Amino acid sequence: MKHTKVRDLLQSTTAIDEVSVKGWVRTFRNNQFIALNDGSILHNIQCVVDFENTPAETLKRITTGAAVAIKGRLEESKGSGQKYEIQVTSLEILGDSDPEKFPMQPKKHSLEFLRENAHLRVRTNVFGAIMRVRSVLSFAVHRYFQEKQFVYVNTPIITGSDAEGAGEMFRVTALPLDKVPTTEEGKINYKEDFFGKETNLTVSGQLEAETYAMALGQVYTFGPTFRAENSNTSRHLAEFWMIEPEVAFNDLDANMDLAEDFIKYVISYAMDNCKDDLEFLN
Template sequence: MNKVLISNIYKNNFEINSIITVCGWVRSRRTSKSGFSFISVYDGSCFHSIQVIANNVLSNYYEEILNLTIGCSVVITGNLTLSVGSQQKYEIKAKKIKILGWIKNPDTYPVSAKKHSLEYLREVAHLRSRTNLFGSIVRIRNSVLHSLHNFFYKNNYYWIPTPIITGLNAEGAGEMFRISTLDINCLPKNNNGFVDFKKDFFGQESFLTVSGQLNLETYACALSQVYTLGPTFRAENSNTSRHLSEFWMLEVESAFSNLNDILDFSEMMLKCIFQFVLDNCVSDIDFLKKNIDSNIFNRIEKLLLLDFIRIDYTEAIKILKNIEYNFKNPIFFGANLSSEHERYLVEKYFKMPVIITNYPKELKAFYMRLNNDNETVASMDLLLPGIGELIGGSQREERILILDKRLLELGLKKEDYWWYRDLRNYGTVLHSGFGMGFERLISYITGVSNIRDIIPFPRTVNSAKF
């Protein structure tokens, strides 16, 4: 069987009148009075479907082909021809159509041809990948993943698989998911009456990671340039359109680099990704332009031409305090910029991407390098219109005495971070890094605003379906 993907038909200029086999699912079927059926078949390999012309001389035409409905799985063998219609370039004149799977009850098929709301499709997440929208999101997501790995490879970065199971809270704050093999109905207790985690699987209290950064730094201090990309977990009781309990995070660490180095690198990385998407996802982006965001091409192309605005946190506070706008959250030096503040800066004030640097130390994690003013740290947040914060990073604190002081200030135990501190004792160097929420990046590219529609199976508060 000379099975081909529909994407390869459009890419490879197959010889006209060659006999090919396509496997896929029915998107639509219409029948003419002259004894022909026109069947639109897709296989998910690209946005395009291919039209199949079925003649009534086929042996199963009346018994099966005339009963095909959306969602039925089929194997089509026939001659590839140029289409006489204007809606598609190619079509297949069927010699044989084999039906692999029927839709048992077309009237109750959860993803029928009518338009469904995104809220409804989350309830049938096991089937929503069959829609045009989610097919496009997944193909774009895959292309971005490919472009990221390719970008880092070309820039001599090594991929490091950091652990998902950890005994540390990398951020020093926030809720974590505990993992355990202990019997919750009969928990062992120590002499103080607390749960005895020494009897647990790992011999200590363990969690799902909120970040691979600390582990990644150990390899940056040996291989110079490293990155990781994988799932991370946050147990915050947040039910907004911007938060997931399980999401993917890109994290980058570079030795012998300072804050300005990662500002330049993160901007270059994003522009490389956006260019790759525009070059390789045209059909999917065009569909999203017609159905989700009419400005999608202009928005991405504009970003490629701009140098991102860079301002200090202190300057950002001054701007926000001096404008007449009714913010819900107060503005003062030391205030944590909320989503409304960030989006005002990028969407109304500058109307372009903004990188804010040098936040007060009280707002940031213990590992960020203390500046000479002893009040701020060498940190950065990269903000995009429509999204807010996409990337957060910093120059890391490489001085052991100052790192120990920061741990003490935040109520963290030095002994818990003994191996992380060792990096400062054995050949310490300037090094910097950042993290980027992968789903937020895809949300910006696609224009799909709710992050639950960016990941195939969203995990959120009170929801771990499928």
């Protein structure tokens, strides 16, 4: 039986006799109520276990972080806080979670703690919401430009261009760092490197996008960008994704109109499609 996303179950308009859902246990209380989340939505769905007819060994394995597969009936909830809940008829433990070792217990964690547990932090409400919003924003970027008939182009990540000095660059080399070849002048001999010249991680796809625009009319890039600027502020990142449209024959007014219309579009799209996540993050 194909499993259904928690998001779809919570947005259901009617009860369903048999559903299948898979996800991770957020909490389990009174040996009866499982708060289950699969990452598709901020909210959990409550799954009610018939603990009197469930083996004690199985109940012990329902711990925070455990992966489970549940089948049951989607019914109107008898409690407050949710419209629907699942009356469990079948429960399978897909992956155990040791409560003594699993770090993401149901309590508030500092961002520093989450940074140290990066492989699990997306299971928290904060990072789950951030990643869903980021996903929707990325889709909105492509949707906007595709609806405007822009051509999406992929520009090189490894490049010899400094994009008009847009920022400090990370160097890329295959030379042995313990014995770097040098020229007669004592400088690094990049002719012996992989590309035969000095190369770096891109700081911008501008140069390539401009050449494409001169043939395709209007193009955009949306990809990873790197800046070797050692500035520990929230406005300087070593790696980020940058959006760069290039349009042939545009004047300054047209560029300003494009930027304004684009920002309005992606923000409106996110507000329409990420209401719960944005309210939570606010």
